Amino acid sequence: MKHQHSSHKISSNSVRHSDCCSSHNMNDHSNNEHDHNHSHGERSYFQMFFPAIISFCLLLIGIFFDNYFPQTWFSGWIRLGLYIVAYIPVGFPILKEAFESFRKGSLFSEFFLMGIATIGAFAIGEFPEGVAVMLFYSIGEIFQTLAVKRVKSNIKLLLDQRPDSATTLDGNKTVLKKASEIEIGTIIQLKPGEKLALDGKLLSERATFNTAALTGESKPNTKKKDEIVLAGMINLNTVVEVEVTTAYTDSKLSKILTMVQEATAKKSPTELFIRKFAKVYTPIVVYLAMAICLLPMFFVADYVFKDWLYRALVFLVISCPCALVISIPLGYFGGIGAASKNGILFKGSNFLDIMATIKVVVLDKTGTLTKGVFTVQKVVAVGISEDELVQYTASLESKSTHPVGTAIVEYAKALNKNLKIIEVEEIAGHGLKGKINDTEIIVGNAKLMQQFNINYDLELDNSPFTIIIVAMNKVYSGYFLIADEIKEDAKKAIESLHKINVKTVMLSGDKQAVVDAVAKELNIDQAYGDLLPENKVEKVEELKSQILKIAFVGDGVNDAPVVALSDAGIAMGGLGSDATIETADIVIQNDQPSKIYTAINIGKQTKKIVWQNITMAFVVKAAVLILGAGGLATMWEAVFADVGVALLAILNAVRIQRMKFK
Template sequence: MNKKQKKMLARIIAAFLLLVVLSLLPVTGYLQFGLYMVPYLVIGYDILKKAFKGIRNRQVFDENFLMAVATVGAIALGDYQEGTAVMLFYQIGELFQSYAVGKSRRNISELMDIRPDYANVEKDGTLEQVDPDEVEVGTLIVVQPGEKIPIDGVIVEGASTLNTSALTGESLPREVTEGEAVISGCINMNGLLKIQTTKEFGESTVSKILDLVENSSAKKSRSENFISKFARYYTPAVCYGALLLAICPPLIRLLAFGSAPEWGTWIYRALTFLVISCPCALVISIPLSFFAGIGGASKAGVLVKGSNYLEALAQTGWVVFDKTGTMTQGVFEVKGVHHNTIETERLLEYAALAECASSHPISKSLQKAYGKPLDRSRVTEIEEIGGNGVTARVDDVAVAAGSDRLMERLGIDFVPCHHPGTVVHVALDGTYAGHILISDMLKPGAKEAVRQLSKAGVKNTVMLTGDRKEAARQAAGELGIHEVHSGLLPADKVAKVEELLERKGPKEKLVFVGDGINDAPVLSRADIGIAMGALGSDAAIEAADIVLMDDDPLKIATAIRIARKCIRIVYENIYFAIGIKVICLVLGAVGIANMWVAIFADVGVMVIAVLNAIRALFVKKVN
């Protein structure tokens, strides 16, 4: 408990003890009123103060106003014990709610406790701790065992094991060594690492994650917006309803039947009506359910940028995948050189030099296959043609390296490859020189990910790729994906998603899962975009609505399950709270329900709804 909660607990105990003592004392009249005002003001002075401020600021209709009117009215009718007890139990409910919300926030803070406090910079032979915001790109930082990596960078010296659980939700450590890229937020478990930063702190992974989580509550779901609008109209309506309940029946008895109006009875019923009508359970539990759902997703290594995306994800009917780096490892290897008219080594050399400016995995695989250092000064006039390949001049030889489309675009006759995999055709000075076959391996959990999606009720899975038809069909067949479209340029992927959006049902949502820069437009166009966060590009992460922090496609099914559980809890709370309140309002209006029933309808329902909301924090692993 924090200081404020402890203070409230002390007030509750004091008010309760005073109430018990007063109920045993045989006092009446003004003395009884004076004595009961002590516990009432001890427990309720802040509610009265807030209600007064609301009236002064012309924001009258809220739960503070309802409680103030109901309890002051009960005391005015001489029901001192009930008036004080209603305020006491309301504050107990508020304390419980404050503790529950605080606990869920603490859980999320602990899960996302990855913000580094400092970075170690070596100066004059000693380590100096500086604010990560002050570290410039290219600075050499030192991360000692047990410390968090503060900024993204590349290891220039040392080897270690990293704990990535705060980012990915998985406890599996990751081995890293010299030359490997590392991201901020991971904990260095053993060896000393010297890292050259590649980004500023504000652009590092840890900052982006924290920004996503901190701003996720700003994007409200339709359910939250509904509850906000509902409370805006509901509270004034029940206030006017209570006023009519207090005035109309007595007047009807007096004017129509000539009977005694019984003002006290009907005012008491109206006050009971007000206590019952307090919308706390809905106003508190619905946002808390989404907050807990986002927290539970964060715990599982799934970052959701807003509760609106969580609500949309629960309606997933179609999942569309990119192939390379999403369902495959993105680790390409040269498997063969075919139909070459020059030596294999020379063909690889030309292809590797032509692709040397590209960061694409295919380029890296060519450089790895060539196996020798590349002299980039030999390469000029590099032009990358999106979705086709590259052209360049190497030692004054015009080199074209790329797909079938590039050869067709340049009007060069080529030999098609019938083996599954990615093919890089190479032409020298406009003459075909052969092709290089490169293949990629499926991710270990990719096949299971598709199976779990089917198990979760996703009926349509689609693969969109720029790869060749043979490689795409082979991958889709192994994975069990229903539909595959290959040979697509970035613009073609957007067009294909547009077609799929037309085909889906009105209540279904289409999810696109991708990782590359060229996937950013498609991620933005889909109903929900999911990006691979650990190895994915910054552009894809920025464009996506949901980020998988460990690149594991199995987390897609986990995210859908979390979303559906969260929405189920939201609707449970809505139906339960409204149902109980309607029943109790009717009972209160006809005089069956008294103030004690009203307390349950307000505080009891709120406590049950909040407890139910917190269930969204806990996530079972997919099996």
């Protein structure tokens, strides 16, 4: 996925659909402009409703003179003129849209249907109904716009998290600079209450940050010196200094913002079907309306053109696919917004549909169910001193990014700078091989020792902990006993998945004894250890052969083949890895496995709401279409079938924003 950011300002525009929709714009703003923009928003709402208010007042005047206070002068051209003036404020924008659609090759748009229906009403003398249909349709369009703005509010809140500027340190001076102009390596100063504008490394001893904008969690997060801090975090307690490590446009938050914005472009199968359906459906109903108007002259003895034209016009108004074409994308967009509010980022509405059908969740162990923060519990040296074992092993592991290697390096604390490390080779799924001061060192699991025919203590195979075995010059030299800690809500996550009949499977490269211990504690259905990346692929293929929808949860980097094979790839702790954001379909912004259940739940609720809207729209429209064709429905019923059902569907779609997902 390619990311492009030209500046802080990001604009997300939803243009009118080819068949139905209103234009919606959303721009992010810096915090110091909040009050100004708030008042600007209020003025824009008034401007949106102003044409409808004018039309409504003029329509009431016309109805008053027509029905309650008849005047001899209110007839002929004067009466027609009043209703035309009432029609123009709401009708002209729609007719303009119809013309624009026609120029782009789309004759049968909703705007075309509304145009011919209301102009037809004027042609047969039904002036009030012609104005009323266009008025209520326009009001419906406004409410659609407001509904979309409301649904976008969570994502807009995320877009507001990046400050435009940052305070840089130049010697003893502080200089306020645009964040987009600050270079890597610059030192920036962050005061209490300020948001960090760029990713960087903490130079101060410690600091506490509010990370809610990134993770959805309000719990403060304390960072220590040299730890990475991310754009969007809010400093809570003291003035700190941060060294910029990433360009403004490449920050984690920038990539997340791009991902969320691009999510709306990836449509679900349901959404794509409805849009294709609308393109076929609309011309069909136009031809049916023509048939309703003209065919009865051959079969009806007392055929009156005006009466049958009225029925055809009613039929046209009812047939508009607005409720479907607007409410369904809005439902999916609402699901994406609800997910982002809960710290879950979907890369497209198609993944909401997929998550709703997931039957098996396959989980990686390290970093997903366990914290991935390993600590050395025990060191046993054989034939050499413990210090020598630690120094040599840590020196080699310093070239690895694996959490186990990091634990050994941390345990060593200080490496011997005189050790010359050469020929380091990583053996996937097994460990490391290299030379230090002409001593060949092999560090890894039991399989690696067996591969090189190195005899070791076989009792280590039965340990329920992670064991890293060391051999020097192909002679067993000792081992490190390393333990990982299970995440606090891992058990709750598995229990929640079992409640909705989702099977859980754990795959790990760790040895079977360790995997079994974790699986037993968490009550996981199936657990497989001692797996290389290709073995994980085989296990997932085996599950897919049972025609089951599978979600894989892991780091999205080492397990890329499995992520690609699964129906939905979910990355845990995505903020910690650029590659995770790139490869995963869904990113859980914190490390909580319980969010897997939340993601499935949001998918299920979104799909439920979408199908409620589809059913409601089809049932109501079908009923009123039949009544309209039979002359039993007027323009007023037609307005309800179109605008009324659309508004009900929209209200139902935005309901997901108010739901609580745990």
